[in-house]
Amino acid sequence: MILVADSSALIALALIDKLDLLDKLFGKVFVPKEVYNEVIKAEKPESHKLKYFLQDKIAELQHENYIISDFNITKGEFHAMLLYKSLNADLLMIDDKKAKKIAKMNNIKTIGSLGILLSAKEKGYLEEIKSSLETLRNSYIFLSDNLIVQVLKIAGE
Numbered sequence: 001m002i003l004v005a006d007s008s009a010l011i012a013l014a015l016i017d018k019l020d021l022l023d024k025l026f027g028k029v030f031v032p033k034e035v036y037n038e039v040i041k042a043e044k045p046e047s048h049k050l051k052y053f054l055q056d057k058i059a060e061l062q063h064e065n066y067i068i069s070d071f072n073i074t075k076g077e078f079h080a081m082l083l084y085k086s087l088n089a090d091l092l093m094i095d096d097k098k099a100k101k102i103a104k105m106n107n108i109k110t111i112g113s114l115g116i117l118l119s120a121k122e123k124g125y126l127e128e129i130k131s132s133l134e135t136l137r138n139s140y141i142f143l144s145d146n147l148i149v150q151v152l153k154i155a156g157e
Contacts, residue, residue, distance in 0.1 A: 012113035014046035030059040032079035
């Protein structure tokens, strides 16, 4: 199974030290060079973890694919969608709500960082996800109370 990842979801998983779940859940994980360059900047949170994790996961972008977009998404999100199409990937890991809508318009299947946690728990890689959600809630990443309640309900916690 091929997963293409965008920066926001990668940063969220790095914050909770759960990047390893991507390799466990998916056979192949890729990012476009644009996303890699975005997350390894020294001022970016968790850049050192992401640089190490992504060093062998950068894929070349084929520009023969097209994405319908309103151009209100980041360059990284746009390139991640192009890479998804180029690799004929199974999932795009992305957290931004607007970008997910554009992905859906382009027949791109998405999963967010919280979906990764739920999948990992379902497959037995995690015993619980509540502590990870609390860590994210206490960081600069915004998670609504409603979303946390929904995810914990799905997880049976």
